[in-house]
Amino acid sequence: MPTPNTTDPAPAPPETPSAAAPPGATRRGRIARLLPGLALSLLAAVVAIMFSRAVPQASPALVAILLGAALTNLAPLPPALRPGLALASRTVLRLGIVLLGLQLAVGDILALGPRAIVLVVAVVSLGVAAGALAGRMMRLGSAQSLLVACGMSICGAAAVAAVRDSLAPTPRPGEDAQAARERLDAETGTAVALVVALGTLMIPLLPLAAAALSLPEGVAGIWTGASVPEVAQVVAVGSVLGPQALKIAVVVKLGRVVLLAPLIALVTARTRREAREAGSTTAAPPLVPLFVLGFLAAVAVRSFGFIPEAAVAVSSQVASLLLAAAMFALGTGLRRDVLRTAAGRPLLLALAVLGLVTALSLVGAFAIA
Template sequence: MNNKMSQLLPGLVLSAAVTLAAWLLELVEVGIFGRAWLESLVLAILLGSLIRTCMPVPARFEPGIHFSAKILLEVAVVLLGASVSAAAILERGLPLLGGIALSVVLAIGFSYGVGKLLRLPHRMALLIACGNSICGNSAIAAVAPVIDADGKDVAAAIAFTAVLGVVVVLLLPVLDHAFGMTTLQYGVFAGMTVYAVPQVLAAAAPVSQASLQVGTVVKLVRVLMLGPVVLLLSLFGRRGDRQGEQRRAPTLSHLVPWFIAGFLGLMALRSFDLLPHALLAPARVASGWLTSMSMAALGLGVDARSVLRAGGKVSLVVVVSLIGLGAISWSLITLLAIR
């Protein structure tokens, strides 16, 4: 245990230091401008990415960075469930849930079609389609072994979606002001378009707590679509299999990650008023701090130069697919008259 902690400590300390710097910069913004134009969550991502891009991060920091970006974030998502009531989603009922599922299917089809139109290989087109439409790197990682994707294709898809995901986090609040979205509309739009759960937190938190809660729930409904998609791909998504290979069945962790189950469990307890009220505030504070620290670690894992290495076709497919996802998401909001 001590040896494991000693391996994690350098990366944990670095992530915490970046988080503290982001928090101090937010205070400086408030002192100068009277408000924070960039919240500490976003600043943590930017600072981390700046460090990774401008200087080599020694290998001894990597275990702690990875732990912060993955485990701490997953714990933060679970704790966030204690502050989320299902009422905002249940008010809309099955139409919204069905609309989210349909939007994911349409987005996968659109993105795959764009990839094939630009003559990307079948497996690469599928990786980008699932990553763009469901949950970014997590979907790519889950789909890759099922369709026997090449390691280089996986690296290219992950590299670009990681960088573009940060760009989306920065641009969404601008779109919110440009289109005058309500807090509910923005929460649904963020949950539908942002790649990863942590990025939804970073994009929605600066707008409002209501947007954060709605966006998180919508996003997790999208993530739950990963199970059926992986299952279908394991049955029908393989083409040109190499001889002698065996199909790899999706595991339970692919279908329902533990932190999603934990989030939904706490959300259910909160919705039925079964959580002690004394625990709600500490859970919210802990979730906020862990989220900020995981944002810093997420930034420390993003080298902006990886965009140049991803390739022109991949870049174009991902960007066009994201625009298509945005159009599908706004159509859903309009059709369901979400206000």
């Protein structure tokens, strides 16, 4: 009788990802996961921009953040929205910052004169340095202090989010890496909310103060551009002060925006140094992030006249849309527990930095005029 074959058949080779789904299907799957949150962010940005046009005192960034905060606190966000919201808060934000560079012409900034340039550099450098020092004295985390200080001193919510990308989440005792990332995201949301809210309060208050001090339009314009955090808020204040003040304010403000690039490089260099000292094996961020290089390239394109004014106007609208979408995504991180923390020491720090920047800007405006 023949001996039965008891040998098990050879197992089938495991199904590889490429065999399970072609690359095109994998890409389509990734896009499908991103679409819900990204589409919601863009829709919220459109609503925010339309509302701000009806109510000029409300900047699109503020409206977008409030929409995001309201949504996340009214009901838990579906998990399907998270990938797209993450893309909006990072990649979409970076694209918006790059397009913001097309609004800057180096010649316009240089035309302000050396004293105005010195004022811009002083406001940004002293505001950031004083904010970091005051935050340490208040026993706030270094990341939270830097985020608030940069937002108040440079260009508002866009600066906060850009600086966040240059920071490495550092776990505290008892934290894992995921908890550290969530804490940094919460600190970013808190800083964005404070910067936008306090900057919006300046829209009615600064023109009232300028009228009480009987400031000429030129002085009021320099003061506005050197002190108000958001570009949209500067436009709103300048529109109240008068056409000459508006023109000067926007140029001075854009001079502050230019300093975002060297600041990001400095923050990234510090992050890399701290990672080396801590012996971290995590890949360090590039010294100059790609979106900062894109921002500088956009400034160069505008400065050399390579782009027509009509395209500049369109890019301004697209940048507003992208930045508002990013602010909505960041606003979805402002849960009730995060908002409660914003009412304490972070608020005091934001008020202190804003007070310093406003006072320094006023003194500088008188000196220039």
